[in-house]
Amino acid sequence: MYNQEKCKFSKTHEWAFVEGDTAVCGISDHAQHEISDIVFVELPKVGAKVEAGKSCAVIESVKSAADFYAPLSGEVIQVNENLNGNPALINQAPHGDGWIFKIKISNAKEEENLLSFDAYKATL
Amino acid sequence: MEQNLQKTSLYEACVKAGGKMVDFHGWLLPVQFESIIAEHNAVRSSAGMFDVSHMGQIIFKGPDAYKFLQYVATNNFKVETGRGAYSHIVNENGGVIDDIIAFCINEQEFFVVVNSATCQKDYAWFKEKAKNFKVEVSNVSAKYSMLALQGPKVLDILGELDKDIKNLKRFYIKKATMFGGEVLITRTGYTGEDGVEIMGSADTINKLFAWGLTHNIKPCGLGARDLLRLESGYLLSGNDMDETKTPYEASCGWVVKLNKEDFIGKAALAKQKETGVxxxxxxxxxxxxxxxxxxxxxxxxxxxxxxxxxxxxxxxxxxxxxxxxxxxxxxxxxxxxxxxxxxxxxxxxxxxxxxxxx
Known part of the structure; x- marks a missing residue:
């Protein structure tokens, strides 16, 4: 759904799928694999302002909690409510039904700080 | 970093089986293989196995072996070949040094299984306290690799290797031969399911692990182990209790037998029993x-x-x-x-x- 080759990645394993002035955000396949068995996601609220590089959600596995750092700054306009009932969607489809939230981008220039899929892959 | 960490004899086998290795109190052990939840479910419904070779084994041997065990442990042990029991080891104030399972090999020899992180401390404690007893305390941990095999189907599966395994009573120990090597089998575990823990040479336990992989025994990591033990209400020594807590505070008062002969910490525990916690x-x-x-x-x-x-x-x-x-x-x-x-x-x-x- 959010083809990873068209996504931009942060070094902290989040992706942003940019369309116009909005971006859908999630975590990479590598990250979901590392975290394993995702059992709870603490989502931001719609309307919340998120800042690139700052923690704005928490992804929990059986063993530990991992911060989700916003890949881009903006205002949350939609969250993936399905994760409340089925957080494992992130494991099953990190670039599909496991998306986390959608933002209205506040600073388009920040996209330059993110990595292409190939550049991200090279960091792993 | 890794070179400072100890590896169990099953390290290579765990890596090969997909184990995600982490530092656990100085040991490189698998936190999980496929998934903690899948491993948890395997143990609750079928069969799983855990590398617990990092755990310690200490032997009390000599004419006073039983007397010494009774003195250092809070529980009341019996002199009956093969019989074991869970106990706490406490200091003079009743603070928990460790929890152990000790087994009677014979009236002059007891085999004590202790936690890995506390093994050196336990051993030093026992050595010091043994001075006035005719008992030899030896740390034989390096000799043993150990595999915990747990789950409702484990004994049926292991019946192929030892047809009498089901006759071993809960909390008993026995010697047996597996893959040509001598092993010690105890009907114990840390998951809330039936099962055994098997100790033997590195070679024998590696053969057992490999055999388990081909006989529907799922390799499981520390993550599943921690989850299973917490669901079952088992304390993790050093984590849920330490020398600042007594067995009463740890909700484990049943391991303190105030009506047996004198033991370390008895006076302090008797007083706490009266005043409450x-x-x-x-x-x-x-x-x-x-x-x-x-x-x-x-x-x-x-x-x-x-x-x-x-x-x-x-x-x-x-x-x-x-x-x-x-x-x-x-x-x-x-x-x-x-x-x-x-x-x-x-x-x-x-x-x-x-x-x-x-």
């Missing part, structure tokens, strides 16, 4: 979404009343927690647990979360 290890379940973790504080009516020593996510019971809270806090009481600055509602429950099937 203000805080006890208690179980909680979150009633709102979230997962609490070790170290989180417990509140009631905005007043801090305790803290968690263990907490995780159970696929069956959801967010389960255990920690120290007032002993007069009634079951069903509503409390709040602070998770990353946010207070989440929880209620006190009667431990264990999972009633074992043994």
């Amino acid at each position: 203000s805080q006890v290890w208690s179980g909680f379940i979150l009633t709102q979404p979230g997962i609490a973790r070790e170290g989180c504080k417990i509140y009631q009516n905005d007043k801090e009343i305790g803290y968690l020593t263990s907490a995780t996510f159970s696929p069956v019971y959801k967010a389960i927690c255990a920690g120290y809270a007032p002993s007069n806090l009634a079951e069903g009481s509503e409390v709040e647990i602070e998770v990353r600055g946010r207070k989440i509602k929880a209620k006190k429950i009667k431990m264990p979360f999972y009633q074992d099937k043994i």
